[in-house]
Amino acid sequence: MRDGVTFREARAYLEGADRPVTDKRMTAAGAMSLVHDGDHIAVGGTLYSRTPMALLFELLRQRRRQLTLSRPLACYETELFLATGGADRIVSSWVGIGLQWGLAPIFRHYVETGAAEYEEWSHLAMGLRYKAGAMGVPFLPGLSMLGSDIARMTGLKTVTCPYTGERLAALPALLPDVALVHAHRADMFGNAQVDGYRHMDVDMARAARTVVVSAERVVTPEEIRAQPWATMLPHFAVDAVVEAPHGAYPHECYGLYEADVDHFDAYVRSIQEHGVDAARRYVEQHVDAHADFSSFLDSVGGGRLAACAAGAERLMAR
Amino acid sequence: MSGATAEEVMAVTASRLLADHKVVFAGVGMPLLASALASRRQAPNLTIVLEGGIIGTRLLPGHLPISTNEMRAAYGAQMLTDITDIFLFAQRGYFDYGFLGAAQVDQYGNINTSVIGTVEHPRVRLPGSGGANDIISLCNEIFIVTQHEPRRFVPRVDFITSPGYLSGGDSRERAGLLFGRIGAVITDLALMDFEPGTRRMRLRGLQPGVTVAQVQDQTGFELVVADEVDELAPPSAAELSIYRTLRDGPPAVPPAAVVPA
Numbered sequence: 001m002r003d004g005v006t007f008r009e010a011r012a013y014l015e016g017a018d019r020p021v022t023d024k025r026m027t028a029a030g031a032m033s034l035v036h037d038g039d040h041i042a043v044g045g046t047l048y049s050r051t052p053m054a055l056l057f058e059l060l061r062q063r064r065r066q067l068t069l070s071r072p073l074a075c076y077e078t079e080l081f082l083a084t085g086g087a088d089r090i091v092s093s094w095v096g097i098g099l100q101w102g103l104a105p106i107f108r109h110y111v112e113t114g115a116a117e118y119e120e121w122s123h124l125a126m127g128l129r130y131k132a133g134a135m136g137v138p139f140l141p142g143l144s145m146l147g148s149d150i151a152r153m154t155g156l157k158t159v160t161c162p163y164t165g166e167r168l169a170a171l172p173a174l175l176p177d178v179a180l181v182h183a184h185r186a187d188m189f190g191n192a193q194v195d196g197y198r199h200m201d202v203d204m205a206r207a208a209r210t211v212v213v214s215a216e217r218v219v220t221p222e223e224i225r226a227q228p229w230a231t232m233l234p235h236f237a238v239d240a241v242v243e244a245p246h247g248a249y250p251h252e253c254y255g256l257y258e259a260d261v262d263h264f265d266a267y268v269r270s271i272q273e274h275g276v277d278a279a280r281r282y283v284e285q286h287v288d289a290h291a292d293f294s295s296f297l298d299s300v301g302g303g304r305l306a307a308c309a310a311g312a313e314r315l316m317a318r
Numbered sequence: 319m320s321g322a323t324a325e326e327v328m329a330v331t332a333s334r335l336l337a338d339h340k341v342v343f344a345g346v347g348m349p350l351l352a353s354a355l356a357s358r359r360q361a362p363n364l365t366i367v368l369e370g371g372i373i374g375t376r377l378l379p380g381h382l383p384i385s386t387n388e389m390r391a392a393y394g395a396q397m398l399t400d401i402t403d404i405f406l407f408a409q410r411g412y413f414d415y416g417f418l419g420a421a422q423v424d425q426y427g428n429i430n431t432s433v434i435g436t437v438e439h440p441r442v443r444l445p446g447s448g449g450a451n452d453i454i455s456l457c458n459e460i461f462i463v464t465q466h467e468p469r470r471f472v473p474r475v476d477f478i479t480s481p482g483y484l485s486g487g488d489s490r491e492r493a494g495l496l497f498g499r500i501g502a503v504i505t506d507l508a509l510m511d512f513e514p515g516t517r518r519m520r521l522r523g524l525q526p527g528v529t530v531a532q533v534q535d536q537t538g539f540e541l542v543v544a545d546e547v548d549e550l551a552p553p554s555a556a557e558l559s560i561y562r563t564l565r566d567g568p569p570a571v572p573p574a575a576v577v578p579a
Contacts, residue, residue, distance in 0.1 A: 046370070046387045046401065047385045047387050047388075048385060048387075048388065049370070049385070049387045049388050049389075072401055073385075073387065073448060092446065093446055093447050093448050093449070093451075094445045094446045094447065094448035095445050095446060096445040098384050098385055099346060099347060099384055099385065100384050103442070103443075103444065103445065104445070107443070108442065108443050111440070111443040112440050112441075112442070112443050118443065118446070120432060120446045120447060121447070122447045122449070122450075122451035122452050122455075123369060123401065123405065123447065123448055123449040123451075123452055124402065124405035124406075124408075124409070124449070124451075124452040124456075125451075125452075127400075127401055127402030127405060128402065130402075131402055142409070143409050143455060143456060143494075143495070143496065143497070144405075144409070144451055144452040144455035144456055145451060145455070146455065146481070146493050146494040146495050147478070147481040147484050147489075147490065147493030147494065147495055148451055148478045148479060148480065148481050149432070149437075149477045149478045149479065150432065150446075150447060150451060150478075150479060153437055158494065166494075166496065167494045168494065169494070196389075196392065196398055197370055197371040197372065197387070197392070197398045197399065197400060197401075198371070198399075198400040199370075199371070199387070199400060199401055200400060200401055200402060201400075202400065203402065252388055252389055254389055254392075255389070258388075258389060258390075259388065261384070312389060314378075314381070315378065315381070315389045315390060315392075315393050316389075
């Protein structure tokens, strides 16, 4: 476990920060200039659900270096960062592509050769670590991880309950520099709404110093107020808003579009054949060759986007 | 019914362990299929929970999820919450069963899904725990489902990702794991539990036509053999039909059955 900012420092930063209710809309390029080399980036969504892909592609395009990426379950986006030198440390509970694609070869290569570090926690441990950060406390107690080798490898400590004498795992607050989350809707002030499950997005955002929200649609403040129960982050916890239709593609966005598994298939086949070079070529072809994410989506084509949307429509029908 | 695959035999055996009016925390793949099968047979009020934050999923036959965090996993759900919250339900004690697969399992039910070799010099870096460590630590009764092969059933796992009975005896409790027990290990060859006291894996049942010697031969450690070892009932035609429909979708209507207009 590597020490980052302390919970006191995280609190002091927030106390000293302004919370202006202003128009926070930015381009993805502008928002990603808030990220610095070496930062710890918490990536919203999980596996291939509601990944902030438009923001991640921009981060790849800008070639940030030596990032730490944390995520509940990490997917192929992690491999793209490893293969291009964008990240050298992963904090997660699981790194793969998805069960049917087997092990993630690029991830394996970097971790097995020691070129990148994989700090493995349990799924709940990741959740409680973000939650401790979001709660403004230095740790939270939990009942998993105990007795395991992941506890040994992470240097997990235990705490004795002052009331019952029971020994509990003490999950240390995880305090990202920047959280990137993708929402269904947001207004220009940053009030962000999500339909469906929220993964760990709320806690990772509230634990982070800087929060960037990409949204399928930027809506009026009145539209947010019409259903306030759907708001997952209030404006004062958000620093930048990026409008990004299909912004999780090729991953899914609940209720709007399913993941494009053919896109993963093609990626996995290419890396199985050509290894790291194929992952780099993927970035050249799908990221670097485009000025922005919408140009990448144009190259994918409306037919495939429509097929992903049709899949979601079928699942929402009752 | 003949023609059942190893996967189908395991899933059907596992599904029969699930009682009605219980809550099962299922992993994606076979545990989810086994749970869905149980909910369409003996356990219509079985509530299936998935780690994506999904409670009471129904599943759309033929459109099964690849991950527990996607729309397909949420089809027909009663509640969608977040990941941390789902595990906190488990920690509170609501989840009767936890269902896990295993790349490597040892005689005490410890599971490795992290690394083959050592962490310092891994031969294969596996994806990691995901929710498995939490499920095995927090659910009330754990079922492990995996194919029966010597490379999977090892005396001691290379790395304890998810703690079973650790080194046997009361070592699980002493490590601070206050709750949960490893109820059964289900394979294509056998059904096993853990001997009281020693907590070593114990053979309890054989899949049809399988011998004790065959099971021992496919196990990389010495199994305790229960005084009585039952032969498990083969998958029935009804169980296989439901299972296959779930997995593949409803069978196409054969042309001969189509009545001309």
